Amino acid sequence: MTDLSAFPTAVKWPAHHPDRIQLYSFPTPNGVKISAVLEELGLRYEAHRVDIMANETWTPDFLSLNPNGKIPAIVDPDGPGRQPIALFESGAILLYLAEKTGRLLPADSARRYETIQWLFFQTVAVGPMFGQLGFFCKFAGKAIEDKRPLDRFLGETKRLLGVLDTRLAAGKWIMGDEYTIADISLFGWVRILLGMYGARELVDFDSLEHVPAWLERGLARPAVARGLEIPA
Structure with a gap:
């Protein structure tokens, strides 16, 4: 399907390539997760800047896509059953996106769920706590x-960094030698502590044994570097 007229977001943010995944985002830690994974997977997509500083997520057009008024969101014209989602x-x-492509998520069932639990660790703990610290x-x-x-x-952020540091003692990525969506979900949140939040010393970041090298490896990946700048 290349007709996106059923989606009001396509009116406010017109699709020049309606056959591609439409990404509605802003370069926040949550937003860059999706641009980074799209770049890593090599999927064709079109990025639309939804300016959260101008409250564009609270417009009727965007709320029709996400009633919670938060970026990111996507429309995939080629979803399950070849129907848009x-x-x-x-x-x-x-x-x-990992399941669509069969990548960045282990095929083994036990390791798949282990990856998902670390993804949830980011979404329910790291993101909210780091954001409040900021x-x-x-x-x-x-x-x-x-x-x-x-x-x-601050105390909870330092504790969570410690949990992550302990996990990374066993390998270069969250899942050992296998790079997954769990890693991608976390890079932006750890990065913002050192950048925008200016909290490197506050959280004793340099006392961590494994997180700094893991973050450096992740940010060095070309797909992550590109994803951090999307949407421009």
Whole structure:
């Protein structure tokens, strides 16, 4: 299917290549997961910048795709049964694209579920905790005199980094020698601690034994480097 007229997002963000996966995103830690995995998989896609700074996720057009008003979201014109499918939530999209291509997710059932549990570790723990730390150490939360919220999220962020560090002691990637969507889901969130949040010293990042080298390996992958800049 190349007719995307049933999707209001195609009106606000017209598709020049309607036969390709349509990505609606912004270069946040959650957004770059999807551009990075699309680049890694070599799938044909078209990226649309949804400006979260201008509240474009709260327009009726975008809400028709994701009623939760968050990027990223996709429309795949060639979904299951050759029918179009629209998806939101970055973890769900990563799983869908891995299963669509049979890549970045182990074929062995036990290892597949082990990978999925680490994907969920990112979506339910790392993302929310790191994001809250950023709010309190970089953005409006800085003005709050009561430092207990900052201390809470800082302590939890350091604990989660420790969990990740322990896991990586067993191999170069989350799943040992196998690079998966679990790794891709985490790069952007660890990266933002050192960049935008300026929290490298705050979280004692350089005291970690394995996470820094893992992050460096991940960011050095050409697909990840390209994905971090998409959408421009």
